[in-house]
Amino acid sequence: MNWNSRVWVAIFAVVALVGLLALGINQKASAAGEGKITGTVKLDGAAPHMRGIDMSKDPFCSKAHATDPAHSENVVVGSGGGLENVVLYISEGLSASALSAKPTQIPVFDQKGCMYTPHVLAMDVGQDFKVETSDQTAHNIHPEPNPLTGNIPWNQSQPPGAAPVTKSWKAPEMIHVKCNIHPWMSGWFAVVKGPYATTDDNGSYTIQNVPPGNYTVTAWQETLGTQTQKVTVAAGGAAKADFTFKAK
């Protein structure tokens, strides 16, 4: 290698370094311009009857619902036909960097009055979540993923006063959760890739931290299935996507 070519290599290295730095700064800038996707999810038709739950087998549980009887929560409809517990996530269009960004907050799944609160807990792949118990009766927390997805089922006891269990999942999957001791207990871990949101009791939602771009938004409801919509998010803007599920 002669002197001349060495100079060229050095110049190339400097240019490459500056380029990479600029790219990094550019990405930060785009992070500041993140937008959001909002909307409401409604049920079209009469709300299905939610079966009452007989908790008489466990005195603690039945006492907890002495004045407010518990009902199955497969389809929860709020005022104005808003659907609660619908998970919204971006199924197409996210860049690799947006997919790899992991939220730092730790969502909590509580066992309260022998029911799951929330009924559906959404989370990102690889995001830590916590399972707690507020009950003075023993539960076992038993998620049922398909082990061939990479999510492995486990089964842990949580007697009264037990410390929270912190876990995460490896692959996107809608995972049913049950308690064998209280067979009526039924909940979901909705594991998705990228930003997500869950509808509140009015059926409204907001997916935060969405970089500008064209996306497909998917709405998932445990018994009514999935629906998709295409949206465009402008830098710092808010895209709207409303969904309506037909009552079965």
Add this chain to the structure above:
Amino acid sequence: MQTKLLKCSLLMGVVVALCLSSASYAQLTTYQQQDWLNSPAATSHIGNITGNAKAAALPYRRFCVGCHGPLGDGNGENAVWMPPPMYQKPRDFQLAIFKCRSTPTGTLPTDQDLFDAITRGFDRSNMPSWNPLTRQERADLVAWIKHFSPRWQNEKPGTPIQIPAEPEITPERVKAGQEVFRKMECWKCHGVQGMANGPSASTLADDLSAPIAPFNFTDGSRPKCGDTDQDIYRIFMTGLDGTPMPSFADNIKPEEAWDLVFYLRSLQPHNAFNAKERQIANQLGLKPVNPNAPAQ
């Protein structure tokens, strides 16, 4: 002539249908990971014995395929004759969820765990003890079982739980064990006397939604995952994956765990292991736990 033609076309139709069905059958054999079978990973290690998966292809056909099936999914031709809750479906090696592990809940078992299960068989099931096979043959079968599931290529077995040395049995320990039984609410399924008649017993289902009964300590049954004190310790600390029995590893300290083993022993009818526990429980005049008693 026409009937002959009809017969001929019928026969052809049957042949075509058979070909089609066998073609779709061939598509289902995703487990046949030939590359893996030829790799050094297709082995098991039991002490100083190395099991070789390919060596077990024929023994598996001879001894296991009737129940576990050619695909290892537990759908062998005998499987339909094992209705729950009396029997559980033969193990599905594709899912690789195993009851008897020395490893934490949600992890793969060790080679030794699988070897022990084959050797021991399962009490109250159609799985006999395969102790009559040589150690080498059983080790080969362990390696073969692992080729049915991609999990053995993507995951490592869990780290076996630590079991401290067994302390001496004392009346205090048996009593403390009963308190663990009450606090952990083992009685919710196993019943206050260990008679498998707790309030939740009748609604239990395994991961395939088939009804399943909790272990009855009082009828002379042997625990499915082994009969020694260490086995019982392991059962409640790792949980039996695929069944309602959870892991108590986060909630029972190692010291308390031995207390619970001693108390559980005292619930069993007289056997080779529990003379002292029964004697102590008798002397103490232990009554069944009271689920409604306030915490002590």
